Amino acid sequence: MTALNGGGRLTAPAAPSPARRRTPRRRAGLAGYLFVAGYAILLLAFGIFPTVYAIYLALTNDRGQFTGLNQFVKVVQDYRFGPAFTNILIYLVMWLVILVVLTVVVAVILRSRMKPGLSSIFRFLFYIPGALAGVASVLVWLFMLDPGVSPASGLVNALGFGTFSQVIAPQNLPVIFVLIAFWTGAGGWIVVMYGALNNIPDEILEAARMDGAGPWKSAWFIQIPMISKWIAYMTILAFAAGTQLFVEPQLLQSASLGRLNPTWSPNQLAYVLAFQFGDFNGAAAVSIFLLVIGLVGAGILVTRSGLFKADTE
């Protein structure tokens, strides 16, 4: 429940700036409850309850006895803990920088520098791989990274990799996961960013043009600030998805016939703890670490990006 307190503080900066004054109506209040009821039930059952349960598991042992922070100490001292979190950090930094820069640049190009027909063809082609997210994308990239069958075998060879096992060497894993994540994830976000850019009234861009702003100035000073909420939102979700990397390293690990580290990512560590060692409490403790990291990252983004600006009181 510390999570909730943290979140409450995050929204505080937005509160003192009520843009519109409105007297709340009791009728609207009652309707509000009815509108959110279905969602609130799902939230309690599959959001709050499992979270509380994970915290409970992390604070107890396998006999249900309260053990304080012992589970956390135990997993931190585990020799697999440090490397797993270092791996995911390297991956996250590369992934987020590439995602944010390229997605926004491409969306602006598609919106402002291209004919609508051509732009929609591009968006469609960029999105197609998104349909393969998960197991399918990993399988496809196993082929793409295998110099024997890959259409980019020339490039793979030129980079100094003669065989598939050389390609999936441990030091290459973050790059490989960024490739897979970008291939399946970026197109969807480009569509969303494009949609957000489309929502900016033409008059605003027209006014900027009259004031002598070129397309790049409009992009930097008008379009990107106006979709900053969506950019922050994308970053938060990509961050969250990045910390929970599981299917990709897991399948790559089995494709390497066990030569890769089975606890490359924190979630793999939690999985191994739970299903190979039967240590649900330790696995829950690792999950809580991931959860706290996600919350801190989100807090930084929320306070810096003004995600809550539309939240008038």
Add this chain to the structure above:
Amino acid sequence: MTTSSTRLPSTARRGQASRFARILVVVLIMALLLIFFVLPVIWLVLAPTKTAGELLSQSPLSFGAFSNVGMAWSHLVSFQNGILFVWLKNSAIYSGGSLVLTLATSIPAGYALALTRFRGRKILLTITLLVMIMPSASLVLPLFLELNLFGLIGTAWSIILPFSFFPFGVYLVYIYFATSLPSEMLEAARIDGASEWQLFARIALPLAKPVIALVAFFSFVGNWNNFFLPYLVLPSSDQFPIQVGLNQLLSSTPSFNPVAGAGLNIQSPELALSIIIAILPVLVVFLFSQRALVSGMLAGSTKG
């Protein structure tokens, strides 16, 4: 200052040169990205037309023969007496059922969070953001134990209900209504005597088509492609969705030998074909969603 007249042409030339450089950069970015996104897809579509041997020996982007596709298809269909179709049906039930529940709960919830004021609204919004940010895989294990507690393990509900909880969708709807629907519009209708339900159904919903399309395709694509939860919660093969089935197809293929990816080639045409079949429904949904999304957004921006 006196030299300004001689500088003018050169700055103009430099301006022209830098504009050319910018266009070059744009073209280069788009071309490289196009190759990156499209090349694996083209390879995937062509792969089932070749035998495993041809995949190795022939050019990666060559076309084999249609008869090879038929061969790969018959191999796939005969796998465990056509369990492929069972997996596809399961995926349809899980994704379709949760899509209906997600839309029914997230659209009104996002609307209420954006445009009505009630006690606890801010807390609900904050919790929504937090739970949405929380890595969902970190909840898979506790979810498994929770579902076990309520005796839902191995039922369709053990997938559909957790899938239906979609805070991302609620937040998308919230953001959309908060930025696109002026509350003055609702205020005017309220003064005219419209009920809260009429405000939602007559004013908000018709404007919400783009965001409904957004939520629908994110939900459907995410759930169709979800692997982790069904992998843990569903014990028997005839309950698997296609993603878990794909994994089983891989691991129970006798000739599949993952050493250095070399063994992948033996079954690669069948694998490529099964990947294509597994993603087709998502592709179809996207075709419809994108049209709704783009036209809806364009209509929204010109109207208001």
